Amino acid sequence: MHLFYASVVLCVLCACHMTTSTCDELLSSEDAEFCKGKLKVIYPDLVVDKCMIVPQRIREKISKEWGPPQIQLPSADEKKKYTLLMVDPDAPSRQKPSRAYWRHWLLVDIKGEALQRGDISAVELSAYTRPTPPQGTGFHRYQFLIFEQPEGQSLSLSPQENSSRGQNDVISGPLQSFPVSLL
Template identity: 55%
Template sequence: MAVPVPFLVLCAWFLGLYRMEATPDALSPKDASFCHGGLEVVYPDLEVDECLVIPKDLREKMSTVWTVPNIHFPGAKKNKMYVLVMVDRDAPSRAKPTAAYWRHWLVVDVQGNALKEGKIRGTTLTNYQRPTPPRTSGFHRYQFMLFEQHPDAPVSLTKQEKSSSAKWDLWAFITRFDLGEPVATVQFLTQNYKA
């Protein structure tokens, strides 16, 4: 009995997709589902507008050359303010994230009109730190989250939070300032460029 061609094509596509997800340079369905809302993180040679794995040829630039990315959020409301968070949730490794969440960047009072133009204007509470996962630690998830900020609630870090970027209690921070769910999120996975 002959097998219909569309069925063979579908099987080949499914098997190809399965193999793609099983490779180290592809996202798991759970990692891919993190991104929503249309947030864009723009580096010189790379625009992160969906969940992705950083290509091997760009990992060194990301860790050693590129500085603060531009942030674009087309859905920003012009008269609103936002909080932008960047964390490594896998510090020092995904297998043992004992230093997670590692705070890589925190900007508050971000102006909505600037976000619509692809810029970030606000008050930096944690300066941008490039993604530099340890050499033998595998892939790390670097997550960007954008929250709408309440206009009458100034956002700040505690003295303890200012003393270290490691082991940041992100959920306590979100609760403390009643930030709620992020309006947009995006993440990329990368590993040490010498790995």
């Protein structure tokens, strides 16, 4: 499989009790290097345009109040289509990620011109589910990945992939129908 285009934002949430401060950590250099491109993930009171740790006051809103974020990629080619994937590589915990790359959202056939404006309407293969890491499991990384779809191809999930959102291999899992080359 070839990854034709990747723009990634890493959004880190903490699964600690909202009033504790034990989750006050810094991003690792590995996590910071993960981000590429100019993807913007926009929630009502938060714009994520780089790898970051979500501020304490915002975590509960993302997990309990807000729906899917607005997604914007100003550099998208207006004539192409894209796929958006949101995953948690740390499910159920970063120490034991037995359900790694838990699929929180999967949209396909996003038109480039709409992605530029942040006004995406697309085919939803996996409905958005809020980040709600289990209590006491520490930090979770939430990754938003954008893939450029090859012309004339559309993505679909196999019955097995559709029945489980966990334990996905991002490259050989739901995106296996794309010929790929990592940028």
